[in-house]
Amino acid sequence: MVRFLPFLISLVLSVYALFSCIQTPDDEVPHLPKLVWILIIVFVPFVGPIVWLLMQRTTAVQRERPVRPSRPTGRSLAPDDDPDFLKSLDRYRDPRTTIKPPADRPEDTSRPKDPEPPADETPTGDAPSTETDDGKS
Numbered sequence: 001m002v003r004f005l006p007f008l009i010s011l012v013l014s015v016y017a018l019f020s021c022i023q024t025p026d027d028e029v030p031h032l033p034k035l036v037w038i039l040i041i042v043f044v045p046f047v048g049p050i051v052w053l054l055m056q057r058t059t060a061v062q063r064e065r066p067v068r069p070s071r072p073t074g075r076s077l078a079p080d081d082d083p084d085f086l087k088s089l090d091r092y093r094d095p096r097t098t099i100k101p102p103a104d105r106p107e108d109t110s111r112p113k114d115p116e117p118p119a120d121e122t123p124t125g126d127a128p129s130t131e132t133d134d135g136k137s
Contacts, residue, residue: 010049013046014042014045016049018042020037031055
């Protein structure tokens with residue numbers, strides 16, 4: 001079993017590196033054309049896959065380094081002084097706790113109010129009686 005271990009490691013490493021090379025876009029392949037890398041990985045055991053993985057890692061690290069933007073020449077604003085930042089916070093405010101300015105319209109415009117009868121007049125005429133007749137005497 002121990003004598004198959006180097007072959008097994010070489011095979012797994014080669015298969016992994018081969019799939020990695022095939023899936024890498026052409027413009028991101030380091031230093032050599034993709035076909036040359038595939039041939040190196042297949043025909044040079046151990047060394048070919050290891051070199052591919054190391055070269056790919058170093059170019060990936062160089063690509064991922066963020067480019068620092070140039071510093072603005074003016075004075076930078078604190079977050080609470082930046083109007084764009086303050087506008088972006090509106091979506092997080094709870095509408096129940098936000099104080100709204102009073103409206104310029106009357107309070108209740110949904111339906112007109114019924115006029116109330118004057119207090120000194122009593123209803124007369126055919127107004128229904130408030131007493132109920134149970135039918136018991």
